[in-house]
Structure formats: C-alpha cells, structure tokens
Amino acid sequence: MSNGDKERAAAAQLVIDDEPDEWDKRIFSTGCADENTKLTDCYYEKKDWRACKMEMEIFRQCWQRHGNDKRTGTKDV
Known part of the structure; x- marks a missing residue:
C-alpha cells in the first residue's frame, strides 16, 4: 500500500462528530456555555x-x- 493509499484510508476512517456529547449538553443547559469556554480558554x-x-467571576x-x-x-x- 502506498503512502497515498494509507492517507486516503486513514481519512476515510476519520469521523467528524458534530453532534454534542453529554458534556456539551450539560454545559449548554446551564446557559453559560460561552462563559465556560472563555474560562477554559483562559x-x-x-x-x-x-x-x-x-473569567471565573463572569x-x-x-x-x-x-x-x-x-x-x-x-x-x-
């Protein structure tokens, strides 16, 4: 298998998950998802x-x- 074939096979296995997971759902339900993101980024x-x-106070x-x-x-x- 060539490098190009390996890369295509790896890309085919890559799954992009746009669905919110349980953690995301919990954070969104608080109404403070943006504030949480800013705190985490900080x-x-x-x-x-x-x-x-x-950020913590906000x-x-x-x-x-x-x-x-x-x-x-x-x-x-």
Whole structure:
C-alpha cells in the first residue's frame, strides 16, 4: 500500500462528530456555555486559575443569573 493509499484510508476512517456529547449538553443547559469556554480558554493559555479571576467571576455571575445554584445544589462558601 502506498503512502497515498494509507492517507486516503486513514481519512476515510476519520469521523467528524458534530453532534454534542453529554458534556456539551450539560454545559449548554446551564446557559453559560460561552462563559465556560472563555474560562477554559483562559486556563489553557495561562495554566493558572489565579490568572483567570475575571473569567471565573463572569462565569459565576452567569451561573447564578441562570439559577444553576438551585438546580445543582451549589453552595456559596
């Protein structure tokens, strides 16, 4: 099998999954998917949650605004 054939076979096996998985569904149901993405991206870039305090606060406010504290039993400490 040539390299071109191997590449085509590998590409044929590649499945593009556009369907949301269970994690995506849970995040979308909170109403804070965009805020979650920004928080996650911040951590990915900076590798330190302490550097993402603003993003965390925005996510926390969104979480509370959408009533997720009551829905998930979150406790504010």
